[in-house]
Amino acid sequence: MGSGRSLSRLLRMPLFRIITVFIVLGVVGFSPWKVYAQEGDENDPMEYVNRGILDANMFLDRTAFRPLAQGYRFIFPEIIRDSVRNALRNLLAPTIFANDLLQGKFERGATTIMRFTINSTVGVVGLFDIATSWDIEPHVEDFGQTLAVWGVPEGPYLMLPLLGPSNPRDLVGGLVDSFADPFRIAANHEDKNWTNFTRAGLIAIDRREQQIERFEDLRRTAIDLYATIRSLYRQDRLDKIHDGKLPLDGEGNPFGYTYMDFENGD
Secondary structure (H helix, E strand, O other): OHHHHHHHHHHHOHHHHHHHHHHHHHHOOOOOOHHHOOOOOOOOOOHHHHHHHHHHHHHHHHHHHHHHHHHHHHHOOHHHHHHHHHHHHHHOHHHHHHHHHHOOOHHHHHHHHHHHHHHHHOOOOOOOOHHHHOOOOOOOOOHHHHHHHOOOOOOOOEEEOOOEEEOHHHHHHHHHHHHHOHHHHHHHHOOOHHHHHHHHHHHHHHHHHHOHHHHHHHHHHOOOHHHHHHHHHHHHHHHHHOOOOOOOOOOOOOOOOOOOOOOOOO
């Protein structure tokens, strides 16, 4: 019932309809923004627009997100931050498990169930990652990866406001994962939407806190920050799609789900 209301509200949103049209155009290989494309990357027809969005994201990061992340690190000791991260990761288990199964990765699905069971009980509702200490390592599966395994093309590169690097396939995957998340559905059903907003805020702050030094180094050393982020994002997603069996030339996605990378325990 709760998921039906959420889906109904989503479908009525004009922004969702606009995004859907854009995604369809991107997946079939057409983009009305090709006129803005710069030479050097055929799969980035919106580069001119994407660069402008990155500039806006960087301004917001300097004025809001980085100071919030620094304040979070200053106020809360590492043991508290680790516990928050563990709990947030534990809540992803049902979504990861569903995508394990959808990709036919049943052994990894069993690992996901084991991790969730151990950390939710012995690990005190996920606050402690006992499973990793028992050599049951975490992994990431999302619906964007599932679509890739099913052969859906990624479409053109996107730089999204606030969310960072993406593509139509991963954008669809993120929407599906979000609205199929059982914890989100339960909160909506109980009219406790504040828990979803709190969770989203904690995820954003936690991910940015983990990337403070790494992103500062990247911003200081990259000759072309936009091109570097684009390259690292694609490498990171390719590595996740192939379960880490492809070598990475870079350091992974600097924003990190897809947009900042706490899911894999980095």
